[in-house]
Amino acid sequence: MVRLCSLLLLVALLTACQSVQGRLPTTPATLGPATLKDEKLRITTTTNMVADLAREIGRERVEVRGLMGPGVDPHLYKASARDVRTLQNAHLILYGGLHLEGKMVELLEKSSRAVAVTQGIPRAKLLYPEGSDDLPDPHVWFDVTLWKHAAETTRDALSAADPAGKEGYAQNAAAYLARLDALDAEVKALMERIPSRQRVLVTAHDAFNYFSRRYGMEVRGVQGISTAAEAGMQNIQMLARFVAERELPAIFVESSVPQRTVDAVIAAARARGHPLRVGGELFSDALGTAGTPEGTYIGMIRHNAQVISRALGSAP
Template sequence: MFNLWLRYLLVLLGTCLLAVTGCAQKGSGPEASSGKLKVTTTTTMISDLVQQVGGDRVEVTGIMRPGVDPHLYKATQSDMLNLKAADLVFYNGLNLEGKMGDIFVRLSRQKPTFAISEYIAEDQLREPQEFAGHYDPHIWFDVSLWKKAAERVRDGLSEVDPNHADYYRQRAKNYLKQLDELDAYIRQRLAAIPPEQRVLITAHDAFGYLGRAYGIEVRGLQGISTDTEYGLKDVQQLVDFIVQHWIKAVFVESSVPHRSIQAVVEGARKRGHEVKIGGELYSDALGDPGTPAGSYIGMFKHNVDTIVEALK
């Protein structure tokens, strides 16, 4: 009788274990709850890019918000939970998220973690003299490089969710066409600025790729990263350049305190040269969701239109 009860208990226990295991497996993959891939991203530009390529197959959680400076960003406990819960992660790379670099190295051992800059050849990256040994991470300001980033997102999504690879390929193809149209728009608009007036002065050197791709001289008060403080000498050198070249407009950035450029404007005024603030540009983050600058394409058009109106 005892043996009979023992066999009954073992069968019952085995059935329960199978049920629990089955439930755990059913709720642990990309198709777990909403049927969408859970993707965690860093910057707002990458969040938009993943959404454009992933469409209704992805649920995107962005760590950084509009107006956030990624160079100085430190991950919060909430960010770590979002990274842990994701099916896959996309980040920029090239030290843009400088203080989070080690996190992505560790994360890549646990789940698919992709730098969207991976597909860009080194000879296509800028390596400014003052930033020797490091590449400029602001790749989104050259549309041809952002197309490479879109291809990386397409392939990353397809790798994790191969059953819908055709869907991601088609959406990426459509978006790449939109980026070609954006590139044509940029060139057409910037052509309205006389060549001798194509000088873009901003708070930090985020627009180097734009300058290289579209024929504009770019100067920033701070270097590639806002982690590097500017000093009185930097302000004075920029003021000298503005006065000598009769620059009529400089620009503030949405993710950088405006006081840095205000110091330049005041310095030029003391030298008898009036220079105005031509407008606010989006450099390291998009605008608020639902606004024209809340998407990559809308942000770039806003920047170009602002630059053209101030300099032409």
């Protein structure tokens, strides 16, 4: 009897979630000046990278609520009934797009209040990994110049939802874009300190291809583009042989991906007599904790570049 009641309760909850998901807003929200005298523009975001972007450009005119916090993997994240209610109450929904939020795509695309911050990136600048079924690699934020497109899309989305704030959003975006230009130059300089033979970034999953293209690093991942695919023993052994042959000193763990696959590569490399070690923790699919330097996009990218350069080269 208890099991039957539990089963009925589970079915009821799932039905409720599905019915709520079907009622996301389907009309754009546009706020006039009078409305914002009493309330801020309510923005709901998926990843905390997008939340940071909204705060940087919206500043005091916006109230941002992010669904995913530090260490959360967007590839695997499923929206709860509470998340859907938060989305319903938003004037504007911002998300990564390019199927980054793989299990939320259908939900997000149902609402005309939802904007993918990557939608302004030219298709020619996107990477399409072999076997991806024509889906682009979604990790565009690792090329700072591509994230500038996301900033511009965010500026335009905020301006459309809150026309009275358009001038302020434009000013905030211009200042932020200048900071991104400086960050791009900083990352380039850090990567150039690494000896050319050691400019190989080996990580838990294959998230750094845009970083590779922009900053001249060869990249290898234990897992594929999405963490939904498990790494097989053959992949681990092949990667261990590769790092041993290249005499790479370090492999990197990621804050949003379990460390077990990295540990397996280290063990396999050491079995071959190569003293591979963990070079540090990188932030890949999520920022760090709010209030820390890594809790912002700029701080996260700077942290990653410094950790990589220090482990493979000679960063200060």
